[in-house]
Amino acid sequence: MAESKPNRTTDESTSAVPKAVISRLSLYLRELQHLLRNDEETTNSARLGQLLGITDAQVRKDLAHFGQFGYPGIGYRCEELASRIKTILGTDREWPVALVGVGNLGQALLGYKGFNDQGFRISVAFDLAPSKVGSQIAGIPVFHLDRLPEIVSREKIQLAILAVPSDTAQSVADQLVAAGISGILNFAPVTITSSGDVAVVGVDLAIELEQLSFAVVKQADKN
Amino acid sequence: MAESKPNRTTDESTSAVPKAVISRLSLYLRELQHLLRNDEETTNSARLGQLLGITDAQVRKDLAHFGQFGYPGIGYRCEELASRIKTILGTDREWPVALVGVGNLGQALLGYKGFNDQGFRISVAFDLAPSKVGSQIAGIPVFHLDRLPEIVSREKIQLAILAVPSDTAQSVADQLVAAGISGILNFAPVTITSSGDVAVVGVDLAIELEQLSFAVVKQADKN
């Protein structure tokens, strides 16, 4: 229950938490859930750090941004810490998600189980193709893109997954924003520019492979 | 942007080039290819920076790690710079890629066009299910996992995409390493620990959504 400690001057409102910390928070949560499945009750910063390849100090510093969760001499209670991190990330609730673009990748994402485990539920999908509109895929109804504003508003959907071709991605993103979406996970290999208070996270599958090929080439050069 | 992260690889501090620079390199390349499709011959650091939401100085500093590509008073020649970046990333050649796990996500990746455009070609797939082994999906043959070492060696495959269930991911990763793979793109939501000179890049789709939900919650708190 420890409340925030930082008695620095004017820090509170501008809680500038480094972006890197947030992405590690998700990793901590993932490891904690793994520990919980193995019936581990407690863990500590050294253990968590080792699992992720970072230092123990880093783990403690990261968590310190959000309060005090640990017990000196003991470590952290897995269940409690996982719960606290979920609250921070916002995954202590269930998020309905809209998916746009029921192509190759889109269909796979509709069936991806991993989302549900973390509180995300794809509740509707959108596409343009008459062959898809009106059908259900993996139990999720597919609507015409025209109905985006109506349904997003009715279902109070805040998050969207964008899995459309590159050349239409920006245009569809604009429609998502206009429909009231506040966060977009973009799989199209283009930069989405959003005006206003919309968060955009991009996942470019080819770029991930490029990072690998660089690593492999670099490694080869060493020998 | 994903990316990128404390997903332990074989870093070996000799990396004179910051990891963040490498991931931006891929973004520069993506924008350059976009400019080229629009028949733009030259660009400059301010333009590139604007497209990616970073400063012009950052762009120049990043490129400076690898030599001098610019022309004072002009900027950069799109074609030349793109070509140079490809050489740096190693995507100036074609990489055969093995995919393991022909499930929901794996099948979508088999059909994903974006890989080919950047020089990656999924040439074989592996699975355990008898119903899949022996078939072709999106024109790519599916073999039993047992034949991994044989085929990887024969086809001289260095990169692999891991799209198997979480509980088998580490074990399959070990088999990939044993088979001689040097780079793994892991889609299972677990940390893969690799011994030796193997690069691992992880993509956790649920984590990307978590980053979004955090951003949305944070934004909401502000009001």
Add this chain to the structure above:
DNA sequence: TGGTGTGAATGCCTTCACAGCG
């Protein structure tokens, strides 16, 4: 003039080291 390449300064993140507490 317009824009690169780069030392210097700034700011951010990570690591260190240890006080404090159960």
Add this chain to the structure above:
DNA sequence: CGCTGTGAAGGCATTCACACCA
């Protein structure tokens, strides 16, 4: 003891500002 939480130190990465060049 064991392990957290945290000021202080250290190390990088980003930004600034300007010499220099076509």
